[in-house]
Structures are given as structure tokens and as C-alpha cells.
Amino acid sequence: MSRANQSSDLPIVALVGNPNCGKTALFNVLTGSRQKVANYAGVTVERKEGYFLTRSDQRIKLFDLPGAYGLEAETPDEQVTLDVLRGRLPGEQRPDLIVSVVDATNLRQHLRMVLGLRRFGIPMVLALNMSDLAARHGLTIDTVSLSQALGIPVVRTTAIHRAGVGDLLMKIDEVLAEQPVTADIAIPVITAETIAHDHEEVRRILSTLGVLDSTALRTSDHIDRYVLHPVAGPMILLCCLFVVFQAVFIGAQPLMEGLNSVVESVATFLYQRLPDSMVRSLLVDGVIAGAGSVLVFLPQIIILFFFILMLEESGYLPRAAFMLDKLMGSVGLSGRSFIPLLSSFACAVPGIMATRTIQNPRDRLMTIMIAPLMTCSARLPVYALIIAAFIPAHRVWGGVELQGLVLLGLYVGGIVSAMLVAWLMKLTAFRNEQHSLLLELPAYHMPVMRNIAIGLWQRVQIFVTRVGTIILSLMIILWFLSSVPSPPEGAVGPAIQYSYAGQIGQALSQVFAPIGFNWQISIALIPGLAAREVAVGALGTVYALSAGTHDVSGALTPLIAQSWSLATAMSLLVWYVFAPQCLSTLAAVRRETNGWRYPLIMLVYLFGMAYVASFITYHVTLAWTGG
Template sequence: MSSPSEQHLVALVGNPNSGKTTLFNALTGENQKVGNYSGVTVSRKSGSFRTPHGRKIELVDLPGCYSLNAQSPDEKVTRDFLIGEQDDETFPDISVCVLDASALERHLLLAMEVIELGRPVVIALNMVDLAESRGIHLDPTILSEELGVPVVPVQANKNKGTLELKQALRLPLPAIDYPKWEVSGSEAERLAARTHFIQTICGEAARRENDGTLTLTDKLDSFLLHSFTGWAALIAIMLGVFWTIFSLSSYPMDFIDESFGSIGQWAANTLPEGDFNNLIVNGVIAGIGGTLIFLPQIVLLFLFIALMEASGYMARAAFLMDRVMNLVGLSGKAFLPLLSSHACAIPGIMATRTIDSAKERLITILIAPWMSCSARLPVYFLLIAMLLPQASSLQQAGFMLGVYSLGIVTALIAARILKGRLAEDATPSHFMLELPPYRLPQLGYLLRHIWDRAWAFLKRAGTIILALSIILWALQTYPKPAKGSLASEDKSLALEQSLMGQIGHTIEPIFKPLGFDWRTSTSVLTSFAAREVFVSSLKITYSISEDIEEEEQDKLLREALAESTWPDGSKIYTPLTLLSLLIFFVYALQCLPTTAVVARETNSYNWAVGQLVGMSLFAYLAALAVFQIGTLLGF
């Protein structure tokens, strides 16, 4: 008999969509912490609580899986943890296996595999209300007798049965006795025995009334999974998500931008003039503001993800998109992160956490930045307006659509190539998907989901983004022009004489084959802080005043670019140069904050740096081909 003062390690295991996370939150409340399992990037969530007997429990929420026959890194983590082979972990004292009572036949297979490990198990029979509403009569006593382990009915979303579940977590549990199914022989024979046992036990412990009445889920799926209306609904929903992230997020983003602008102005007027003032205003405050401005997009994105997951629609969207995504070697789960990356690559990359396969998740992360994000729009607007000055708004919009399509098509081709290249080193991926019943999302789950993701972004990306902003500030500030010199009064001359300007002059021979002069090269370098910085950097190099309206600034910039020339008098910004620059921005991964997030999400600086170098090199070669071939053809 264990002492009440002892702490027990309890594992929470179950299929995806079994309500495992909801039960975890109900048991642990606010006493939670999130990290990674040792040696892998799979997230680990653990929490603590006390049983009615006073015993302290450490509860570990294991990744959802369908079987302990590991086919993915998530499933391997679950299996290794349960048998005590996970690095720095011992096997749990008790395993709580969460079953969806409304889909008992599918969920019992994993439960039987966990029981066969021979260690203490408690079954949490979740969603009993949903099962009863669907005409399923449950008998937990029969189920317990047949499985040989305690079975506790719970309704996690309403915190019902959690006290009884806590009471069941006491050692020693009754010895496991499972004479009802065969556990020897080949895997095929064992599976057949389990399947026969499951059908028998469900006939006794989960009797179903079949009166021919369609459930709400059946009725909705007849529309949402239909070959025509299903696709129409999916397109409408995705366009709604896309439009909302683009449009509604602009209001809080503008508010954040204006707020930090006001804070910066206050700091500039309050602090003594000098480098420290400049550092705080243009380095620290601008860096923090540049981080927080992404937050509304992240919050909205993960709100929609949480809504679709909690309601059950996410599985339907993945199901519909699976066949299309299979053409490039991905599954339907990669669709939403790629779509979201059109708003911002950072939340899109973070959204790949919904992808079970580590290989597929990596491929999606690597190609996500080729989805043209909203930060590229100021650059596209500038270049397309100069490239097609006489075109109508509709024609310019069509050209913009072509630019977006170019990035999408290239990304999908790259995904297909990467799928083959990574196949030898990755575990084969199996797209196994359960379509859960539709449910009303729980407010607590939505808030917790959004908070976790937002905080992860701020904590993981914020410090690195701030550091990069300060480094770029230093490059543009030093060496400072001598007092009284012309450069001290002219920002464009000051930038030209700074380290960043010197680097721009140094690399001009590298970028000249693309049609870029030193000003363009310098602006490309500064855009590594954020893509939209390219336009503001050009305004500085061409001495466009910041004291006039932005629309007037853009007009003057277009005129200055159109009139700029090389030393021999030839124009710099020809249509061919504009097209070359446009191609470069479609393909280049210039946003270092994205690289920082990729490093965090993949737990590898090698992948992050490789992606940055690879995409930038691809962008250079593509722009080079456009400019040089166009020149040879006389354009």
C-alpha cells in the first residue's frame, strides 16, 4: 500500500478527439507546464493535482495516437513513455486511457494495447452524454469486468466524473486479468482476436438503438462532405478565415503600430539626445513593436484553428483536402498552415503543430514562406504600380494573383521534391483520420488554446526578433557622420556612410547582374528585419520626407525610382529590373523573425539557416535568370 505523501506519475493516453486534453484541463486546472520531451520536438504538457486521499499526482498528457505500433514520432513518444524508455523518464505508476464512449469500437483497440503492457490502467469513459444522445446504452460495469480494469464514466467538458476518476487513482490497483482475448501469436492473429473481442464487448456494454434516425453529425456531413457542397463550404470557410486575418487584424495591428509610434515619440522627446535615445527608440521600442504587431494575426489564426478543431470541422477539411495535397506528397493537414501563411509565415509555421507526421510537418515549414505573406504587399504594390503604370486596377489585381500563384505552385513542386529527398531518413507517414461528432466549442478551451499559442510566440520569437532589430539598428547607425557634415543633416547620406551602406556598396557587384544598384541592395539587406522595411528603406535612400502624407511619399518614391540612373545615364528601374526585383521578393526568405521561429519549431538551427540560405539563393538565381535572359532578348 502506497503512502498518501507519495507522488504518483500518471500518464493520460488516448486517440485524437477523445477529449483527452479537455479531461487534462479539468483535472489539473491552472497547475500546468509545457515543454518538449527529451531529444524530440514533440510538445509535452504536464500538470499536478491531489486526489481525495491527499496523494499528489503528476499527470502527463501524452500525444494522441491510434496505436502503440509506432508509425510517427508522436506515437513513438507515447509508446516509449508508457514502457519507460523515454529519455530521462520512468514508466508511469498508472495509465489513464481516455475513450470516446460514442465511438467505443474504434477507441478500445488502443486501450487493449495499453492494458497488455501489464501495468496499472484506469479507463476514463468520456463523452457519455454524447453517446446516450446517440442512442447508445452504456454499461461501465460490464466493460470493467470484461477488460479487467476500473472504468469511470466522465463528462470532461462539464467536469462530471472527475472526482470519481481521482478516487480511482490509488495503488495498488486490482491485478490485471484479461482472459477474454488472446495476446499471443502473430500480430495479425492478435489483431483479429482484439477485433472479435471488441465487437463482442460493445454488443454487451454499449448497446445501440438503431431506429434509422439520422444524428446531427450525419445530417451536417451529408452537406459538408458532399462532393460539391462540401468543397463549396470549405472554400467559403477558408476565404472567410483568410479575409478575416487580412482585414480584421489590420485594426489592432494599426493600433499597436500607432501605440508604439507614440511611445517612441514620447521616449525620443523625454530621453537626452544621443545614441542611447536612438537605440531605445529605433532599436528596442521599434523591435518590440515589430514583434507585437504580429500578435493579432496569431490570435485570430489560432482562434479559427481552435474553433475548427473543437467543433470537429478541422478533420473534415483535412479529409477533403487530403486527395489534392497527396498529389504533392502532403496530407490534408498541411492545407490550413499553408493557407494561413498568406497572412504571415510566422503563425502559419506555428500552425503546423496540428500535423502529426514529423516529416510532413518539416516539409510544410520549409515551403510555407513561399506563400506570399501580407508583409510583401507594400513591395508588390510599389513594383506592380511601376511595372504596369497604365494598367487598370483589375489588370493590376490579375497580375498580383499571378504573383501569388507563382509562389504557391513553386512551393508545391518543392514539397514533392522534398518528400522524395527526405523519404529515406523519415518514418513513413500514414494519414489516419477520425471524423469526430460535431460539438459546440468550449470557451475555456478556446481561451487556453489561444493564450498558449500567443505566449509561445512572444516567448520564443520575441527575444530573438528584438536582438535582430538592435543589430540592424546598429548597422544602419554606425559609424556616425561627423558633426556639421552634410551627412549629419541628410539621412540618405548617413545611411550610405553607415556599415549597412558600406555593405550595400560592397555587395553591389553581386546584385548588379540582377539589375540592382547599391541603394536597392541596401534596402534588400534592411528588409531582413521585415519585408515591408524595403519600401521605407528606399524612401530614406532617396531622401523622401517623412513629414508628408504616406500616399504622397509613395508617389514621390515612384517618381524618384523612375528617374534614378546608373553612372552612364541609363535607367536603373527598367521594367526588367522591376520584374527581377519582384521575382526576388516572391522567393527570398528575407524575414529573419521567420527564421527564428523555424529554428524554434524544428529545434534545429541547421534547418532554419538552410532554409534561409536555400530560399535566398533560389531567389537570386531566379531573378538573375529573368534579368539576364530578358536582356539577351532585348527587353
């Protein structure tokens, strides 16, 4: 009898287990995929699929399911896992085989899930993952005894080092060939009795394996004495953040200069070789000045994500969540909000999706509403441009880079404002009791350079793809709107002033004049709605057409330093801390909240905050500088 699913050609295998047991790492190894892997729970919130070949060249469809602590489906992501196992996900067949992934260093917790999965009656293989870490902790697990106790095959794996994968593929082949197809699966009913029975069964199995009383203090526990210390812990966290933002400015400088000179050379080459025409203007003033101005910030993005990925991989981030739980609780946020908010530092869209791990609907909504206040990577080019133009590259307090300090201040500003908004929401619309945080602290391990490299490569791909697609397209349209119609006979001033974009910018500048924005900035804000970093490219194009220079990617920083006052620059920085300059985020909120109500509320409150904060900043800075 074929193992193939009745309505599909390929057998389906599902990776199931507790959060942070290495399912996605195993998925990547089996399928050759590059899904995100991190050393904390809740990275996978949707089921992902891929394909692989077994040792007998059988093609298999593989599902990577969100981690679940049990089969009670208390959160939306756990519900996805349960629905797939029950075969109730629309358009999906139930799996033919489960690969139950467990963390070998934490069998007491993970085996309960295995016992629950066994009740479905679906053939199963146990992947005893992180076996290397268990061995290092002195845990010797007899796989034969474990297999006999559970009644399923057990394979030792270390997914991040690709160890044991061959054995796993062999076992999958064997089980798919041997075990008969069951037409109907059991739908287990979870009661207090079954949970108590499972706890007892886990104790019995661990006792049989002789690992029940393994209470030796691990290396992680030693490290946690300092990292989670009430005084030293927050200091270490602050130091980590400080080092990251210093490195973003100090480390990126030579690389940025190199990239800048390449962009300038291309612009000069095209300017000199092409005849004076609209095509030359499109390439030099639109494409190079626009997209090139954004591209030069790639080194800063790489350095920022290198540090974030290192912290993720090492297992430090859940500790940071643990330390911040009290603070988050005091403003009405759930401790579970930490990971979604942390994801929002890369991009608010995955952050908003990661709120699916939050059980309480009010907590989830509150986290969604403040996620855009976390400083996403798209803001970095805008911040870096303005900081480089207006903040001197001085060292203060014995060698601290001032520019890096201002950048850290902007990130902290985003966090503080998010906490304030959460606190206001708690007092008004989202009154709710505080929920306790149950968070699994994974063992520390040395970051795996392959995962870091994959993570960085993905960020580079995302950034370069955005520059080459949406940013480039918007720059071409902006160039067009900035170039037509031609100025009238006898016109004085740059041609862009008479163009469609110039007219729109001048109309908008009436609205933005009270917060210090000129018509060039007002133009840049419109394409900036598609993606925040587009504003930098838009400024590049607008100033290239205004100034008639061809190397604006390199000259944009001195150009804005000459054209803007300090008050305008500070006002724009503050605008970008708050303004909802990203349509994708609003679309994600609409999808996650099933309606337009919350995206509209978010749009209004964020624009309101941005305008008020910029107004205050502009006028305070004007008064301070005597402008």
C-alpha cells in the first residue's frame, strides 16, 4: 500500500515539538531552506512547507509547525499546529508521519508533548535534538531504552551541526514503509487526568533512563547568576545596546565611504559618457541619486543585524525579556509581548504577526498597536543621514562616539514612547489585569556562524531587493513628477519648482511649515509612505534636480547640512520616531485585526503624536539655537 496521501502525490511529514527545540533548524537542514532560526521560543508562527528526498529517493513534503507547549491550543499559533495534526486546516491533508522534535537537555518538559502526540495515532519518529549540548551537560540518554519506553523509533540529532540527519532520513523511510495507513486518526481529548497521567509517565520514563535526578548546575545557570542579577543584569543589557550602536557608526564608516565612492564613480561615468538628455537625467538624477543614496547605508544595516543575530543565537534575548517583564507589566504589557516587539526592530510586519503567540486578545491588540513605535531597520538610513549631517563626529566622555550615542537615544526614544502609549492605553481603552510571564530560558550556546551568515545574507537580500524594486520604481516615478512639466519661459529658480512634484511639495509645505519642513522634505514624505528609507532616496532625487549636481549620493549629507536648520533636522528625526510611514505595517494590522478600525486608529494616533512631537522639538530647538 502506498504511503502517499490520498489526494496528494507526496507523503507529508510534520515537524512538531515544544518551542525552541530546533524544529526550524532541522527543517532548514532537511529541505536546504533558509528559514529564520533563533535561540528563543516563538520564532515560527505559521506552518511552513518544504521538500526533501529520503535515502530511498522518496520525495517528501515537510511541514514546520509552530512550537506548542501542549495540545490544548491556547494561542493562535498553537491552534495552527493542532489543526494540521487533526487534518482540519482548509486545503491541507493530515500528516502521514510526525517527526517529534525534543530538546535532549530538557526531556522533562518535552516528553509530555511526545506522549500527547502519540494519542493521534499517526506514525512517529522522535528526533532527540541538541544531543551534543546534552552530552556536554553530562546527560547520557540511552536511545534504545527511550525508544522502548515510548514505543517509537528514536534518533539522536544536532540540527545546527547537521548531525544525525542521515539516520533520521533512514528512519523516516523505514516507518513510512512499515506502518500501515490509518484511515481515521484519534482526536485526543485533553483533561486534567490525562495531563497528570502524562506527568507521571514522564517521571517513570526519566527514572528508567536514569536522568531524573540530573540537577547539576549547568554553565547557563552560572552565567545567569550575573546576567539575571537585579543590578548587574540591566547594566549588562544597557552595555550590550551601547556597544551595538557605537559599532553601527564606527564600524560602518570605511565601508560606507567605499560604497559611496563606487556609486559616485558610476554617476560620474554616466554623466560624462551620455549626451545631455532626459535618459541621462533619469539615470543620474533619478536612479543613481535616488536608489544610490539608500544603498550606501547597507554596511550599517549589516553591522546592526550582525549584533542582533549574535544576541539571538547565544540565547541572551529571552533573558532580556525576563528582565524587562516587570517594566512591561507596570505599563500593562504582557511579558509575551517582548518577542513580537523585539522582532519589530527588524520590521514591524513580522513583529505584528508574532503577536499570535500572545494568548490574551487584549494583550495582543495592545502589542500590535505599539509595535510600529519600535525602531525598524528602514528608519536607520533616515536617522544615519540626518545624524551624519548635523551631529559632529566628536568623541565625548573619554572616547564615546557622539553620533552613536544619538542613535541609541533615538532607539531608546522609540521604546520609551511605546511604553508611554501602552501605559495610556492601559489607563483608558485596554484596562486589563496583568498576566504572569511563563518563559523558557534556553541554554546559552556559542553562536553558529552559518546561522549568522544566513541571517545576514537574508537581510542583505531584503535590503538590496527593496532598493532594486520598490525604491527604484518610486524614484523613477518621483523623477518623472519632478521633471515635468518643463519650466515656463523666463522662469527663475530650479526647474523642479515648476514640476508636478514641486507644486505638490509647495502645497504640502503649508501643512508642514509649523514643524519646520521645507517643500523638498514634504515631497520626500509621500513616497516615504511606501517604505521609510525611500525618503532618503527621494531627498537624493529632489536635491539632485534642485542643485543640478550629479553626485548627490555622496553630496546629500553636506547639501542638507547647508539647506536645513538644526531645528528642522531634529524635527524630522522626531517625526520618524513616531510617524506611521509604512503602508505594509498598516496592511498587516488590518489583516491581523480583521478590519480597518485598528489600522485607522493607529494611523491617526501615530500621525498625531509625530506632528505634536515634531512641533515641540522644532520650536524648542529654534528657541535654544536662537533661530
